[in-house]
Amino acid sequence: MKNYLLYDFIQVAGGAERVTLTLAEAFPDFQTLVSRSYPDAQPLLDASSAQVQELRGGWSVCLPRIWESMWCFRFRAGRLHDAHTVLYSGFYAPLAVYQQRSGRRFYYCHTIPRFAYDLYDSTLAGFPWWLRPFYAIFVRWFRKQYEAAIGRMDRIFVNSENVRARLQRYIGLDAEVVYPPVATQHFRFLADEGYYLSTARLVPNKRVDVIVRAFLQMPERSLVVLSGGPELERLKAIAGVAPNIRFTGWQADDALRRWVGNARCVIYLPVDEDFGMSPVEAMAAGKPVIGVAEGGLLETVVPAETGLLLNPPPSIEALIDAVEEMEISVGPTLSELCRRRAVLFSEKQFIQSMKKHLR
Known part of the structure; x- marks a missing residue:
C-alpha cells in the first residue's frame, strides 16, 4: 500500500517539525514528503531515524520558500495519484490533495494560517503601504486554496482545543483534538x-x-x-x-x-x-x-x-x-x-x- 506523510518544509527545530519526524518514525511504512529541508534543521534530522524526501527541483528552486512549497505540493506530488492513506499537515502541503485520486485523506492541523485569518490585520500593517494591496490579494487567493483543500479531507485532527475553536470560528469546520507529542x-x-x-x-x-x-x-x-x-x-x-x-x-x-x-x-x-x-x-x-x-x-x-x-x-x-x-x-x-x-x-x-x- 502507498501511504504518505506530508508537511510543508523542515525549516528549524520547531514543534511542527518535531511532530512530523515523530510520525515518520512511528509509521515507517509512510513515505515522508516535504518541499525542502533547510540547514538550520539539519541537527534535528541527523538525530532522527526518519527518512525525509524532498519534492523540490527544476526552476521552482529559485522561488521564495512559501511559493516553492505551494508549487511543489500542487504540481510535483503526482506520486499521490494512487495513494491508500495520506496524512497532510502544515499550510501548503494540503494543496497536494488534488493529486490524490483515491484512498483516505487526513489532515493534522497545528494551526490555521494565522497570517490569513486572526492575525491578518496586524500582519498587513507590517508591510509598506505600497505592498499592502498585493498582500491583500494574495491572502484572498490563498484562503480559497487552503479552505478548498482541507474541505476535501475525510477527517481533521487539531493539536488543541484552542486550535479547534479557531478552525470552527474562521473556516466553519470541526475537528478532533489529538495533543502533539512531547518528548x-x-x-x-x-x-x-x-x-x-x-x-x-x-x-x-x-x-x-x-x-x-x-x-x-x-x-x-x-x-x-x-x-x-x-x-x-x-x-x-x-x-x-x-x-x-x-x-x-x-x-x-x-x-x-x-x-x-x-x-x-x-x-x-x-x-x-x-x-x-x-x-x-x-x-x-x-x-x-x-x-x-x-x-x-x-x-x-x-x-x-x-x-x-x-x-x-x-x-x-x-x-x-x-x-x-x-x-x-x-x-x-x-x-x-x-x-x-x-x-x-x-x-x-x-x-x-x-x-x-x-x-
Missing part, C-alpha cells in the same frame, strides 16, 4: 541552580521583551534566554549590560534538556499560543511554569499546581510578583505534580492516538 521521557530534574529560563523564539508575539524588562528590575534574580530569532539584537539592547540576563542562542537538544533540568522555573508568555511544547517540556523535568492565561497554556498548565498563569496581556509588575511567589513555592511537591501533568502529553499518548485513527 517527556528525555527531560529530567537535575538540580535547582536558581535561574529562570525563557525558551520562546525571539519574535514579537512571544513577549520575551516583557520577561527581559521584568528581570532588569530584579537584579538579584537570573534569567537565561535560551533561543534566537529576529528580535535578538533588540532584546540584547534592552538588557544592556545587566549581569543577571544571559542570551545563549539556540541550543542542541542535549544542551536544552540540561538547561531545563537545572532551572528553577520556565517563563513562557506567548500571544494565544496554539499549544506550546515548552511548558510541557518544563513540567516533564519537574519545573513549574509561569505562563499566560490564554491559548494552549490553558490546556497544559494547572494554576497553583504546576505553575502560575498571568492575566493577558501580562505586565512587567505581574511577572515580578509571579517570580517572587514562585520563589516560595518551588519544592519536591510542586515538581512531582509537574511531572505527573506532563505525562498526559507524551509521545506515547500521541502515537497511540494516531495509530488508532490511521490504522
Whole structure:
C-alpha cells in the first residue's frame, strides 16, 4: 500500500517539525514528503531515524520558500495519484490533495494560517503601504486554496482545543483534538541552580521583551534566554549590560534538556499560543511554569499546581510578583505534580492516538 506523510518544509527545530519526524518514525511504512529541508534543521534530522524526501527541483528552486512549497505540493506530488492513506499537515502541503485520486485523506492541523485569518490585520500593517494591496490579494487567493483543500479531507485532527475553536470560528469546520507529542521521557530534574529560563523564539508575539524588562528590575534574580530569532539584537539592547540576563542562542537538544533540568522555573508568555511544547517540556523535568492565561497554556498548565498563569496581556509588575511567589513555592511537591501533568502529553499518548485513527 502507498501511504504518505506530508508537511510543508523542515525549516528549524520547531514543534511542527518535531511532530512530523515523530510520525515518520512511528509509521515507517509512510513515505515522508516535504518541499525542502533547510540547514538550520539539519541537527534535528541527523538525530532522527526518519527518512525525509524532498519534492523540490527544476526552476521552482529559485522561488521564495512559501511559493516553492505551494508549487511543489500542487504540481510535483503526482506520486499521490494512487495513494491508500495520506496524512497532510502544515499550510501548503494540503494543496497536494488534488493529486490524490483515491484512498483516505487526513489532515493534522497545528494551526490555521494565522497570517490569513486572526492575525491578518496586524500582519498587513507590517508591510509598506505600497505592498499592502498585493498582500491583500494574495491572502484572498490563498484562503480559497487552503479552505478548498482541507474541505476535501475525510477527517481533521487539531493539536488543541484552542486550535479547534479557531478552525470552527474562521473556516466553519470541526475537528478532533489529538495533543502533539512531547518528548517527556528525555527531560529530567537535575538540580535547582536558581535561574529562570525563557525558551520562546525571539519574535514579537512571544513577549520575551516583557520577561527581559521584568528581570532588569530584579537584579538579584537570573534569567537565561535560551533561543534566537529576529528580535535578538533588540532584546540584547534592552538588557544592556545587566549581569543577571544571559542570551545563549539556540541550543542542541542535549544542551536544552540540561538547561531545563537545572532551572528553577520556565517563563513562557506567548500571544494565544496554539499549544506550546515548552511548558510541557518544563513540567516533564519537574519545573513549574509561569505562563499566560490564554491559548494552549490553558490546556497544559494547572494554576497553583504546576505553575502560575498571568492575566493577558501580562505586565512587567505581574511577572515580578509571579517570580517572587514562585520563589516560595518551588519544592519536591510542586515538581512531582509537574511531572505527573506532563505525562498526559507524551509521545506515547500521541502515537497511540494516531495509530488508532490511521490504522
